[in-house]
Amino acid sequence: MKRLTLEEIGQIAGVSRSTVSRVINDHPNIRPAVRQRVEDVIRQTGYQPNSAARSLASRQSRVFGLVMPSILQSAFADPYYPLVIQAISHACNQHDYTPALFLFQTPEEEEKMSQRIVASGLIDGLIITADTINSTFVSKIQQYDIPFVQIGRPPKSNAASISYVDVDNEAGAYLAASHLVQLGYRRIGQLATAHNTAGADRDAGFRHALGDRGLEVDEALVKVSDFSEAGGYQAMQALLDQQPEAVFAQSDAIALGAVRAIRDRGLSVPQDIAVVGFDDMPLAANADPPLTTVRQPINRTGMLAVETLIDIVRTRPEPARHIVLPVELVIRASSGAAN
């Protein structure tokens, strides 16, 4: 099927290219009758403006880049990322933006792609996930003045100048740990993660919760894991030697690994050891036992990232926008609260 042009739509409707353009872009000062006529022609022909011509003339592409640097298999295996992608995609669809995907598997790939991303004009703005992001890349983005928003708080050092959408990791961990304390557990372990701000914030919340209730944090009960199920399994094995009564895992995947490790020792959850996770992934509810966890609003995170970015593109606001979304504790069987 031949693709029509503005000019041709104008001819059919008996008006000029300019008028059709105005109708499409919702400009004022068009007679209702004319607008109607043009809209009818557009509808009947299925006309869509050529996006290349549009971006060339308007210097806007309505494409957002979704950047996830240095993705390891394990990182992507965490269902969190697919859910974020889904949320962002949905939000982009709603706002007539197209999400372009940039997953970097190696630093070389990142290096190769980044120049194209910033300098080709393909992209109006970037949504950056994963705070392990290479700062070279961020500085390149800033050099070219590309609007961007980060999902997850960047490290404190440059958080002020960077717009981001995050969830209240600290409050969530505080809730989770407090829950365990209130249930009477005293030897409470943590399966923590390193090298990202979400992990640091969850760690802080965990410690505050114990501290506020007069418990000391026993460092022997804090084990470091990555964000995967396998990592949780290993870390829990180490933790088991310390005979914890309960454990706060910094993600649901970790929690599931921990449950598996506990079972493998012949112990049961929550009778012998209570487990609380973080994220409330879909599989948390179906887990065995169903996982007590901290629900974070992934859909809202994605939606707000997109909307914030749109706002930044339009108004270049100063200072940077910082959005922190609330989380909630979802109590299920794994923490032993039913008893």
Added chain:
Amino acid sequence: MKRLTLEEIGQIAGVSRSTVSRVINDHPNIRPAVRQRVEDVIRQTGYQPNSAARSLASRQSRVFGLVMPSILQSAFADPYYPLVIQAISHACNQHDYTPALFLFQTPEEEEKMSQRIVASGLIDGLIITADTINSTFVSKIQQYDIPFVQIGRPPKSNAASISYVDVDNEAGAYLAASHLVQLGYRRIGQLATAHNTAGADRDAGFRHALGDRGLEVDEALVKVSDFSEAGGYQAMQALLDQQPEAVFAQSDAIALGAVRAIRDRGLSVPQDIAVVGFDDMPLAANADPPLTTVRQPINRTGMLAVETLIDIVRTRPEPARHIVLPVELVIRASSGAAN
């Protein structure tokens, strides 16, 4: 940082816009000295051609659309999709294409987006995943003559005219089922899926394997599931009543659900019931017990989908290309082969 134009690069290098364009597009007939000079300027300035101008003039965007229609949470929870996306992204990066993501959560969203996708010229070609695809959409694509390739075989009725990349589902299932027969199991069940060709092919392979070895398929031992862990759990519960000795699950997620169901009945894998999965997801190796499964080459699938699409865009080959990749059986503990 100001973005330069071809003209400006030309000025710096002391040649015309046209010559710079030739260098960039690798045309012949440029004196090596000139080419060198221009390339140096490009490198030093970090120049990238404006992609909007390029697509407008060349009528090519170098953007591929990645379409996944009617995604349900559960579908995306299957780690298969993220892995495919990752593979496609990687392949696109290598070939200087940009992958744009179109996930449709509802038919309305699909309807709304499809016209834009086909008629705006944003996209040079489409990679379509999920064979539950709405045929309205396919016919719209064909109407506008957009090159596309499908991942997974389309239904027989229109498979001939559609290019696709698939894995040999039938052979894989045949391997899996034969493996179980050879281990001496006789009451072999299947956790099958409905409404997609992968499931149908795996079902066929399963039946052929039993048939070839003189076993009859007991329909009471075939239960239908969706592709999720939860689905596998439920279907296995039903199957357990039939007291199978072994079960072939059409995906690893289903297999994991089945293992959980078996455990919940107080039985163990593989001592009481052997389990074989399909896909060889990363978590299959870490499962408890490690899962015997059929490995499908997801990376190669994604790579070939992209390369096939590039080929289609360039040469519009007739007839449609059909690629079927081989799979292999990976034997681990869950099938009881170690005994």
Added chain:
DNA sequence: CAATAATATGAGAGCGCTCTCAATATCTTG
């Protein structure tokens, strides 16, 4: 109802590239 203001429409330039065609430079070869 003429004069002025406000509204509605069209014509033209230009966004930064590609591609054709003409012009110039360089190479062959008798």
Added chain:
DNA sequence: CAAGATATTGAGAGCGCTCTCATATTATTG
């Protein structure tokens, strides 16, 4: 080394849109 063949370069048009500015139309008001 002249004439023709060939390799190299530049100028110009045009891709389909947006946006400014000029023009035409309609509304307002003394």
